[in-house]
Amino acid sequence: MKRAMRTLKENTPLLLFWALLLLPASSWAVDLAAVPARWSPPDGSAPITMWGFIQDTGSCPAAPVAWDNGPVLTANPGASLxxxxxxxxxxxxxxxxxxQAATLTPQTFTDGQGRARVSAFTHEAAPGAVATYxxxxxxxxxxxxxxGSHPAKQVQMGLYGALTVGSAPPRAAGTNEEKNMYARLAVQRIIRRSG
Structure with missing residues (x-):
């Protein structure tokens, strides 16, 4: 009994260390920026103006960035983001x-017929400003x-990305194609509307 107690006493700090290390984080914080971007079609045709989410560097880029899907975000179930x-x-x-559940504060405007219309599903970041969600x-x-602002336009322009909550299943080779599916669909819609 004394030996067991001594072993437990000696190993308690190590056990606590591993227990804390393996606990899921309770909160995640990410800094993103909505920026002008350009997408270059693989066939060499003219670049297409897009918008995109990137990791925020603390300032806006001086020129449009090469467009890609927004950064893939990951978090643990039950955590906050x-x-x-x-x-x-x-x-x-x-x-x-x-x-995902969130407290939304829809933004409205009054149309020409005096009706309240929704322009955004929640509070907005004004041009040049920062908002927290x-x-x-x-x-x-x-x-x-x-x-969540004018999604019929802004999502089509490329303002989206993926969030994985929990462990993602292992990916097979070549499945990056799935990630680019949304990009191709968005570009096709833009081309159809402009052509």
């Missing part, structure tokens, strides 16, 4: 994650984060 969004575009932008008690799964 805070995203600070810098808006480098010339119109207001916001963030939503369909399928928080989701608590994240549900496991894979989600898209996207603009």
């Amino acid at each position: 805070t995203i600070r969004l810098r808006n480098c575009l010339d119109e207001p932008v916001s963030l939503v994650i369909p399928g 928080t989701w608590s008690n994240l549900r496991a799964g894979t989600y898209l984060y996207q603009s």
Whole structure:
């Protein structure tokens, strides 16, 4: 009995260290920026103006960046996620994650017929400003984060990315194609509308 107690006493700090190390983090914070971007089609045709989310560097890029899907965000189930969004575009932008619970503050305007219309699903980051968005008690799964402001335009322009809550299954070779599916669909819609 004394030996067992001594062993437990000697190993308690090590056990506590491993227990704390293996506990899931309770909160995640990410800094993103909504920026002008350009996508160059693989066939060499003219570049297409896009918008995109990138990791925020603390200032807006001087020139449009090469477009890609927004950064893949990861978090643990039950954790909270805070995203600070810098808006480098010339119109207001916001963030939503369909399928994740959040307190939303819809933004409205009055149309020409006197009706209140929704312009954004939640508070917006004005051009040149930073806004903060928080989701608590994240549900496991894979989600898209996207603009909640004028989504018919801004999501099509490229303001979206992936959020994985929980461990992602191992990916087979070549599945990056899935990630680019949304980009191709968005570009096709833009080309159809402009042509």
